[in-house]
Amino acid sequence: MGNQRKIIHVDMDCFYAAVEMRDFPEYQNVPLAVGGDGPRSVLSTCNYQARQFGVRSAMPAIKAKQLCPNLKIVHGRMDVYKETSKHIREIFSRYTDLIEPLSLDEAFLDVTDATMCQGSATLIAEKIRADIYNELNLTASAGIAPNKFLAKIASDENKPNGQCVITPDKVANFVEQLSLKKIPGIGPKTFEKLNRHGYATCADIRQSDIRTLQNIVGKFANSLYLKSHGVDNRALEVSRQRKSLAIETTLMKDLSTQEECQRVIDSLFQKLQQRLAPHSNREIIRQGVKLKFADFNQTTVETQSNDCQEILFSSLLSKAYGRANKRGVRLVGLTLGFADAPSESHQLQLSL
Secondary structure, eight states, X not given: OTTOOXXXXXXXXXXXXXXXXXXXXXXXTSOEEEEOOSTTOBEEEEOHHHHTTTOOTTOBHHHHHHHOTTOEEEOOOHHHHHHHHHHHHHXXXXXXXXXXXXXXXXXXXXXXXXXXXXXXXXXXXXXXXXXXXXXXXXXXXXXXXXXXXXXXXXXXXXXXXXXXXXXXXXXXXXXXXXXXXXXXXXXXXXXXXXXXXXXXXXXXXXXXXXXXXXXHHTTHHHHHHHHTTTOOOOOOOOOOOOSEEEEEEEEEEEEOSHHHHHHXXXXXXXHHHHHHGGXXXXXXXXXXXXXXXXXXXXXXXXXXXXXXXXXXHHHHHHHHHTTOTTOOEEEEEEEEEEOOXXXXXXXXXXXX
8 A cells, every 4th residue: 555645636716706706895795606797797706605596607797687687797817816826836746746726726645655644645735724724814724535426526515614534444435325426427418318318327337337427428447446445546747837926015004104015025924935945956046026016006116136035125225115105914924936947857756
């Protein structure tokens, strides 16, 4: 069992809607959806209050309004969601470099060789979810399993704000009872088709054989047969090695002086050094300071550098703060840029 993989699937809970509810407290206890409200608009997502009325993502706004007349529909703020997603990904990278993002709000993480939390995937998932909540005031759900297919299904089991662990010894039992509806790739039509032939769960598929299944679902038969036995050998499609390292904090109260910003930089610098430790083999090529002002406009000042120097961040802050024009500062961030690693070490890292 030494080579048993440990995969975590992290899925944010109704992500866009959750960001809106966090930023605008008046939305917290009302049925809320993100999308357009024009005659042909479709919803991107909705909160759990709206789901109780049968409202779903990808539903036409008109239909959603019929199901839930009090539904509040707001336009999405993609720049905010992307920024938040970047922070979430940065949290992932504290625990592993093997990350496969699926969208802004979900990703697979391979923590097979992770050393944090005594190498426990369950504890790592708990820690990631706690970091997301403490730093972004958002909740995430997680699935932990020996492969991607099971981890993705598991992350849906205890939503919202929960996690589900499928240990190797529980795989057979878990999969056996699984409805085919839950298998990625099986839409309503395929499910109906399988149903007509007497297949409703993975246990039914196990009783069958690939040739028979090919007549029903064609090329998908092989994958379906393997999944019904809990087998999925796909590796993570890992994105490129990171080009930079960033840390930032959104403040409870806007700052009104450069000195206050400097105090924030002092504490961020300590954390940045901790996060830099696992990347000590990388060559630093630049440093930067980012400020976001009370009106949500932001500025970044960067300079070439070959080391992580606190004094340099202070002089960059001075330049960035000079652009405040009496605006308060609501976010302070530090960034480091890395040189591209030589290709051999890049490949080495991906094959770990």
